[in-house]
Amino acid sequence: MPYTFAEENADAIALHVIESDALDAWLSAQDEAVATWARLNGFSGTLGQMLAVPGDGGRIGMVLAGYGTAEKRARVHFPLAHAAAKLPEGTYRIASGLPDEAAETECLGWMLTGYRFDRYKSKSTKPHALVPPAGVDTARVEVLAEAETLIRDLVNTPTADMSPADLAAAAETLAKAHGATFDTIIGDDLLERNFPLIHTVGRASATPPRLIDMHWGEVGPSLTLVGKGVCFDTGGLNLKPAGSMSLMKKDMGGAATVLGLAQMIMALNLPVRLRVLIPAVENSVSSNSFRPGDVLASRKGLTIENNNTDAEGRLVLADALALADEDSPDLIVSMATLTGAARVAVGSDIAPFFTDHDALATALSSAARKIDDPVWRLPFHEAYESKIEPAIADLDNAPTGGFAGSITAALFLRRFVSQSRYVHFDIFAWQSTNAPARPKGGVGMGARALLEALPEMLGL
Template identity: 50%
Template structure:
């Protein structure tokens, strides 16, 4: 796969055009310190430090001497900590360095790299991009690793399903394992049907065979952390087929797998002291004579029988088998990532993934890690009485509630049935997509919560 990773940071100390990020409160003092010529120029161009405003200040010879970039209000809930991610889309090619006043330089450098991303598999990127000098004292290698992992995950989501099916997801996982010296096993065919019957049932209608990918890395005696990612390469909805408008973005239905692989890339690249396991059930939910049907009762790895109320609720089925495998290992932390429900998007919108956990301490840590990483999430409740909405008259449970209410919660409650041993279980319900461009977040695929999870694990397990 073509990697659309952003350019690396230039070494600290490299000469560059200074860029000053300035908020409303800092503007009067900065304006007073400018030369009369620059003050006159800014007045003539009606510059104010509103969020996203840019001023290119000329030198005596007419060359670009300095850049001012408006942050707007830098205190309060409206502040965008990735605002510097707009700069690569606004500045002309050249070398730039951030003036440290008014911003966290390491966070701004990461935002710059995240904003430099372009998906370039099918057409050439337009021209040379501006480059940034690493801020003094910042861990440039760490910033670069995070940005590269995010870019690779975005590439996976942005790649259309004709070029990214279950086999290609496996190839990406194998490449990740090779780069970091991890072990990897893949289950498919008769073994998949025997040991992971829900994964097999969901993927059986496609000409592209389903599989379960199982990656392991790190010392066996280290704390065990398992990441599970929903890898539906494309979702037609199955026999409960989606309307055409509902299929337009279904290449992103493997966004959970992309987020899990991106987080794993960060963890392994940093050498955290843990035993990492990554499980990805990879399928295509297609339509054929082999498709599973509404009303079918399917076996699961956990031994529970599941009645199919809707074939378009396939993600929770493949995750159920993957979570049963993960739960048997009783990891210290179990995290699953999935583009699972429209209900979560209705409740929280595309930018704010929902998360669910029964562990209060872990919930607080997840929320704090999201805040720290500027990778926000919002907790929704695992309201136990709603579990009865999944009752079935012919099986242990149904895969949907059959009603219009609490869809994200009932999906999370369904998943909890398949990981009963692991209390420290977090379920992320993602959108996996930026509907429009924002600072540091280009339009297209997004590995939401990957940076959050890396920050959480780094804070717990260090290096």
């Protein structure tokens, strides 16, 4: 992470954050040379505008960062990052203008502005450092930035280097770093241990399917995170067209996100008993691929008519959720890049979630607004239950009709959880265009909102 925090020092360049409608008042309080320079260079405080003001000896004396209007800031993530991305190399300090309530989120945006997925490149990024405003918990911000970096790196890595085995290795590295216990159930052992759906979906791959199981913490309420770890999704025998397959390295975005959230929880030493479950598979095509029309067994005993091999994520999650439910934890959260219907409903920027528990939903929604990690509640609509009940089995993994696809998928998953304190996220895990602090590629969705809400959700 080439963007870092720094201690106060004499060489730090003053960075003034200026809203458009506050510009005239700010300029009137400055030396005439500063005001004249700003006016001559057309500085207006527009969001993302950056102007370096010369100082002594040809050095930068200060930098003006446009902060726009409240209306414009509401349309973007990390508004200050829009100017920070244009700064020349150096160390900066926030001298004025940044609202206290936005300081922590904007400092996180500063850190993430430096993110680059450079695993396959030799070019390095120029360093930037920030002396943060007083009162910002820089240790916490650094934890959030590191976890977001983990999520992005995992999602961005091509499947050749992020197979189910590689995903398990990344989870094990995280577990060891924080003193967590780690276990995996691999290949045919999944059948011996009664995880038939995970085995069925992943058995056609050259890399055997597996269930990743990590435990951390000995005190406090119990929290189980379940992440979809489909490391590549061809669609199986219901093969995806090329255009739909190009981003399928990101189909383990749910797994990446729960690992990022787990890193936050462990690094911040939250008083919880944490469990992370990730069914890690590759949905491939081979002579032993599962077929449309097959009736599949599940860990819970429910039978499933498999009407589309491209609706495999809910199958592997079903076995993992059944295991999670057996321990009756205080809260279960699943995260998955599950349906295109969720994107149609809320777009690529919002993480929709489902829960029957109103207090959990309220806590999540409030936390998301506070820390700029947008979420939106969708309903477990009871009237659609019949859509997931086929004629010859207990459940249908791919109801016909095409309507309410995200809801029917969520209802399917809910059949494997017996308690009401369950939250399911249907995320995209991908930034489609370049934006400050959010370059095109993998991105975390919902993890920071969950972290912020956990104290209320679990009574910490």
